[in-house]
Amino acid sequence: MSALSEREETDVNGPSPDLKRVMGPGLLLLFIVGDILGAGVYAVTGRLAGQVGGVAWLPFLVAFAVATLTAYSYLELVCKYPQAAGAALYAHKAFGVHFVTFLVAFTVVCSGITSAATSSGLLASNLLVGLEEGIPAIPTGDGATLVVALAFMVVLALVNLRGVGESVKFNVILTLVEMAALAIVIVIGFVAIGGGDGDLDRITVFENPDDKGLFAAVTVATAIAFFSMVGFEDSVNMVEETKDPHRIFPRAMFTGLGIAVIIYMLVAVSVVAVIPAGEIATPKNPEAGILLDVVRVGAPDLPIDKIFPFMTVFAVANTALINMLMASRLVYGMANQGVLPRGLGKVLPKQRSPWTAIVFTTALALVLIVVVRLEAENTVVAALSGTTALLLLAVFAVVNVSVLILRREPGRDGAFTAPTVVPVIGAIACLYLLGPWARLDADMIQYKIAAGMLGVGVLLWLLNFAINKHEGESTTFEDVGKLE
Numbered sequence: 424m425s426a427l428s429e430r431e432e433t434d435v436n437g438p439s440p441d442l443k444r445v446m447g448p449g450l451l452l453l454f455i456v457g458d459i460l461g462a463g464v465y466a467v468t469g470r471l472a473g474q475v476g477g478v479a480w481l482p483f484l485v486a487f488a489v490a491t492l493t494a495y496s497y498l499e500l501v502c503k504y505p506q507a508a509g510a511a512l513y514a515h516k517a518f519g520v521h522f523v524t525f526l527v528a529f530t531v532v533c534s535g536i537t538s539a540a541t542s543s544g545l546l547a548s549n550l551l552v553g554l555e556e557g558i559p560a561i562p563t564g565d566g567a568t569l570v571v572a573l574a575f576m577v578v579l580a581l582v583n584l585r586g587v588g589e590s591v592k593f594n595v596i597l598t599l600v601e602m603a604a605l606a607i608v609i610v611i612g613f614v615a616i617g618g619g620d621g622d623l624d625r626i627t628v629f630e631n632p633d634d635k636g637l638f639a640a641v642t643v644a645t646a647i648a649f650f651s652m653v654g655f656e657d658s659v660n661m662v663e664e665t666k667d668p669h670r671i672f673p674r675a676m677f678t679g680l681g682i683a684v685i686i687y688m689l690v691a692v693s694v695v696a697v698i699p700a701g702e703i704a705t706p707k708n709p710e711a712g713i714l715l716d717v718v719r720v721g722a723p724d725l726p727i728d729k730i731f732p733f734m735t736v737f738a739v740a741n742t743a744l745i746n747m748l749m750a751s752r753l754v755y756g757m758a759n760q761g762v763l764p765r766g767l768g769k770v771l772p773k774q775r776s777p778w779t780a781i782v783f784t785t786a787l788a789l790v791l792i793v794v795v796r797l798e799a800e801n802t803v804v805a806a807l808s809g810t811t812a813l814l815l816l817a818v819f820a821v822v823n824v825s826v827l828i829l830r831r832e833p834g835r836d837g838a839f840t841a842p843t844v845v846p847v848i849g850a851i852a853c854l855y856l857l858g859p860w861a862r863l864d865a866d867m868i869q870y871k872i873a874a875g876m877l878g879v880g881v882l883l884w885l886l887n888f889a890i891n892k893h894e895g896e897s898t899t900f901e902d903v904g905k906l907e
Contacts, residue, residue, distance in 0.1 A: 448671050448674065448675055451658065451671060451672070451675040452675045452678055452679055452682075453598050454598075454658060455654075455655055455658045455675055455676060455679030455680075456598055456602075456679045456682050456683060457597060457598030457601060457741075458654035458655065458657050458658065458742075458745070459651075459652060459653070459654040459655055459679060459680065459683040460598065460601045460602065460605070460654075460683060460686070460738070461542075461601070461654055461738070461739065461741075461742035462538070462541060462542045462545050462738070462739040462742050462743075462808075463650050463651030463652070463653070463654070463808070464605065464651050464686075464687055464690055464714070465545055465549075465712045465714055465735055465738070465739065466541055466545055466650060466651070466712060466804050466805075466808045467647050467648055467650050467651050467808060468651075468687075468690060468691060468694055468712065468713050468714060469694070469703055469704060469706050469709075469712055469713030469714075469716075470647050470704070470805055471483075471644040471645075471647045471648050472691065472694055472695060472703040472704065472713070473632065473703050473704025473705075474631060474632075474635075474640050474643050474644040474647070474704075475629060475630070475631065475637075475640050475641060475644045476625075476628050476629050476630030476631070476695075476700055476703075477625035477626045477627060477628035477629065477630065477695045477700070478626065478627065478628070478629050478641075479626075479644075479691040479692075479694060479695050479703075480626065480687075480688040480691040480692055480695075481641055481644075482641055482644035482645045482647065482648040483648050483651065483652075483684055483687040483688050483691055484684065484688065485641060485645045485648070486645050486648040486649045486651065486652045487652060487680060487683075487684035487687075488852075489645070489649065489652075489849065489852045489853065489856065490649070490652040490653075490655065490680060491677070491680055492823070492845050492846070492848055492849030492852060493656075493819040493822060493823060493849045493853065494655055494676050494677065494680060495841035495842075495845045495846065495849070496822050496823045496825075496826040496841055496845070496846045496849060497655075497656055497659055497676070497822060498672060498673050498676055498839045498841070499826050499838075499839055499840055499841045500513045500659075500822065500825065500826055500829065501659045501672060502669050502672065502673075502838040502839045503829065503832070503838060504516065505669075509531070509656065509659045510527050510528075510531060510656070510818050510821060510822050510825075511524050511527050511528035511531065511903055512903045513821075513822055513825040513826070513829070514527040514821050514822075514825055515900065515903040516825070516829055516832075516903075517824070517825035517828040517829050518825075518828070521762070521898070521899045521900055522884070524900055524903060525757065525762050525880075525884055525900075526877070526880075526881075527818060527821055528753055528757060529753075529757075529877065529880035529881075529884075530814050530817060530818055530877065531749075531753060531814075531818060532749075532750045532753045532754055532784070532880070533750075533814050533873065533876040533877060533880070534653075534811050534814040534815050534818070535746040535747065535749045535750035535753075535784075536746070536747070536750050536784055536787055536788045536791065536876070537791065537807045537808075537810045537811040537814065537872070537876070538650075538653075538742070538743075538746045538807075538808075538811045539576070539579065539742075539743040539744075539746040539747045539750070539788060540572075540576070540788050540791050540792050540795075540803075540807045541650075541803075541804055541807040541808045541811060542739040542740070542742050542743035542746070543572040543573075543575045543576050543743060543788075543792065544568070544572050544710055544792070544802070544803045544804040544807065545710065545712065545735065545739050545804055546571075546572070546575055546735075546736050546739050546740060546743070547567075547568045547569075547571035547572040547575060547710070548563075548568055548708055548710035548712075548804075549712075549715070549732040549733075549735040549736050549739075550571060550732065550733075550736050551563040551567055551568060551571060552708055552715065552732045553729070553731075553732030553733045553736070556728075556729045556732075557729075563708070565796070568710055569792070569793070569796055572792055572803075573789055573792060573793075575740075575743070576747075576785055576788050576789055576792070577785070577789075579743055579744055579747050579785070580747070580781055580782070580785040582744060583744070583747055583748060583751060583776065583781045583785075584771065584774060584776050584778055584781055585774055585776065597737065597738065597741045600734060600737050600738055601738040602686070603734065604731065604734040604735060604738055605686055605690055605714075607718065607727060607731065607734075608690050608693050608694075608714050608717050608718065609686070609689045609690060609693050611693065611697070611717060611718060611721035611722050611727070612689075612690075612692060612693020612694070612696050612697050612717060612721060613693065613696075614721070614722075615693075615696060615697050615721045616696050620697075620721070621693075621696035621697050621721070622696055623692075623696055625695045625696060625700065626692050626695050626696065628700070630700060632704070639860070642855075642856070642860065642861050643861055643862065643863060645856065645861070646809070646812060646816075646856050646861040646862060647808075647809065647812075648687075649812040649815075649816065649856065650808040650809065650811055650812040651683075651687060652680075652683065652684070653811065653812065653815050654742075655676060655679060655680055656815070656818075656819075656822075657745070657749070658672075658675075658676065658679075669838055669839065672839070673839045690714070693717055693721075694713055694714070694717055697717050697720050697721040698713065698716055698717060698720060702716075707719075709802045709804075709805075710802050710803065710804055712735075712804075714731075714735075715728065715731060715732060715735070718731045747781075747784060747785070747788070750784045751777055751780040751781045751783075751784045752777065752780070754767055754777070754780040754783060754784055755767065755768050755770075755777035755780040758779075758780065760900050760901045760902070761887070761891065761896060761897065761898060761899070761901070762884065762887065762898060762899070762900055763880075763883055763884065763887055764883060764886065764887045764890070766779055767779050767780050767783055768780065787876070787879065791807070791872070791876070792807075795807060795868070795872065798868060798871075799865075799868050800864075800865035800868070801865045801866065801868075805865075805866070806866070806868055806869065806872065807872070809862070809866050809869045810869045810872045810873055812856075813857065813869050813870070813873050814873055816853045816854075816856050816857050817853075817857060819849070819853045820850050820853040820854050820857070823846040823847075823849040823850035823853060824846070824850050826841065826846045827843070827846050827847070827850075830843075884898070
């Protein structure tokens, strides 16, 4: 069989595809699960349990429901427009306004930066905790954590500058590590319950420190939990590398979301059963998260607590790298198309990596980490994970509205179509979770962080618009489908 006929047989794009379709259902499922698991469950479990007590599994379930509604919309749009540009492409086709497309794309950039910054805080705290076990003199305070978090972001930039791309097989390995770390927490929790050291009856007890009712408390906790459910939307960027995406994508997406929420709910049950109610909201190391406390309390006679921090580091590092890769490539794409200053689209001649976009996104992340540490009432991880969820809820609302508008365009026969009520409920749910009623007073800084980052983007857009107008050029997207 010739090389040409092999490509035609395995690739639906025809004899000259842009990307090789190498992902079958198994690899795609592991990619989706790995992207969802990431840093989220480590960052938020203790905080949401502190808001609702023993029913900590419930916010995960509600966040899963909202994410699934939005997944329906993504699946309909990715089957209709199988290009790796995601929400920006859908918004552009739905509204046709270049500035709106820019805002959606830059919001996705900001979400990647805040997510990576969240991961840097988690990684720094867990790395220092792990090192302290072997080197008691290692400092683990706020100053040391800040230095390590900033250093980690610089390391990510250096790796990014070398032109390292995503490896699906490497992602599989990291996903298995992530699942193994969470499996340890689950097993410890259920062993403690079986041995009488854990109390399973707590999982039906609702408690709120501010005397909020169940609905209000679950709303706040769901907004916190939503950070743990994001990541599935990144899979649309793999559509051009997936075999028969119209058939494979829907099943893989829903299965991946289902696996993630089951793992999260079991983790929440383990946390509630092992950690006394009054201590869930105040872990020994707030930046490192409550899961390390579960390992310490639930298995005090085993050395797992010495290994677990490093497994956490391994689990969140890849998430941060993927987020910064995505953010820098989006900035490069917008600069290359003339929507952001062209200077942000410069590429290293040897590595072919977008160095000015990498420097820009890294600098934004470094400033963000320092400013939030100085200004936030909660931990940096809490502030930045919440901001990531806030930004992506806005993007998801746009995607849910876009799918309704784009119903006027014919789709592929037999392609996935969401029931009309699904994107309607999805848009309403996302918009509801964007409101201040879904946040604590200490979390209002999330709006300031999001506004500040988007403000930077708008200022750059205005500057570029003025320059382009002076030089007689247009500030519009040339091809949104090739943005990433």
